[in-house]
Amino acid sequence: xxxxxxxxxxxxxxxxxxxxxxxxxxxxxxxxxxxxxxxxxxxxxxxxxxxxxxxxxxxxxxxxxxxxxxxxxxxxxxxxxxxxxxxxxxxxxxxxxxxxxxxxxxxxxxxxxxxxxxxxxxxxxxxxxxxxxxxxxxxxxxxxxxxxxxxxxxxxxxxxxxxxxxxxxxxx
Numbered sequence: 001x002x003x004x005x006x007x008x009x010x011x012x013x014x015x016x017x018x019x020x021x022x023x024x025x026x027x028x029x030x031x032x033x034x035x036x037x038x039x040x041x042x043x044x045x046x047x048x049x050x051x052x053x054x055x056x057x058x059x060x061x062x063x064x065x066x067x068x069x070x071x072x073x074x075x076x077x078x079x080x081x082x083x084x085x086x087x088x089x090x091x092x093x094x095x096x097x098x099x100x101x102x103x104x105x106x107x108x109x110x111x112x113x114x115x116x117x118x119x120x121x122x123x124x125x126x127x128x129x130x131x132x133x134x135x136x137x138x139x140x141x142x143x144x145x146x147x148x149x150x151x152x153x154x155x156x157x158x159x160x161x162x163x164x165x166x167x168x169x170x171x172x
Contacts (some may be wrong), residue, residue: 001022002075005052007141017141018141018144018150018151018154019131023105025057026127027033032072034092037078038137055105055106055109056104056105056106056107056108056109056131057072057073057102057103057104057105057108057109057131058073058108058110058111058152059071059072059078059086059102059108059109059110059111059114059119059131059133059138060072060073060075060110060112060113061111061112061113061114061166062075062109063101064077064114064149064163065149066122066152066163066171068113068164068165068166069149069164069165069166069171070114070133070138070163070164071164072102072140073111073144075084075146075147076140076144076145076146076150077141077144077147077148077149078102078133078138078139078140078163078164079099079137079139079140079141079151079152079161079164080133080136080137080138080139080161080162080164080170081099081136081137081139081157081161082159082160082161083158083159083160084136084137086134086135086136087120087122087132087135088122088137089101089125089130089136091097091125091139091157091171092124092125092126094109094157095158096110096155098141098142098143098144098156098157099140099141099156099157099161100139100140100142101124101128101130101131101137101138101139102130102131102137102138102140103123103128103129103130103131104129104130104131105129107119107121108120108131109113114133115166115167115168118133118134118168119131119132120132120133120135122137122148133164133166133168134167134168136164136168136171138164139161141161149163152171
């Protein structure tokens with residue numbers, strides 16, 4: 001029994017680390033983190049706010065091991081998915097569980113260094129408004145904490161995921 005528990009924890013840690021993981025099923029079916037739950041709660045709370053109280057999600061620019069890239073105001077790394085065409089998302093269902101969309105309830109807010117003209121939104125199949133940058137839908141990785149950037153240039157959920165530079169292009 002102890003061996004099974006150790007194997008389960010080891011498997012979850014490998015998925016949570018993301019770096020180079022190729023097991024799409026494991027990443028897609030991993031349980032939600034407290035952060036993902038908090039994001040869903042905040043989204044639901046914001047959806048019930050009056051129009052005067054609604055503010056868009058703030059996108060900021062910060063340094064990382066990949067250079068300047070997009071984060072949210074709480075320093076959660078932001079990614080784009082290679083399979084998404086401009087102004088459309090293909091990451092739904094299990095993919096969106098592992099890669100939660102960057103939702104907004106108002107116009108996205110450009111922090112210092114972020115080009116407001118590149119920010120936009122699309123309507124997701126579930127009806128939510130997802131933030132875009134240079135036309136590409138934005139996502140978080142569900143198993144990263146603030147300031148962590150573990151999943152750049154990683155193949156999961158059927159394609160590559162990249163961090164986003166200030167120009168809207170993926171970082172190298």
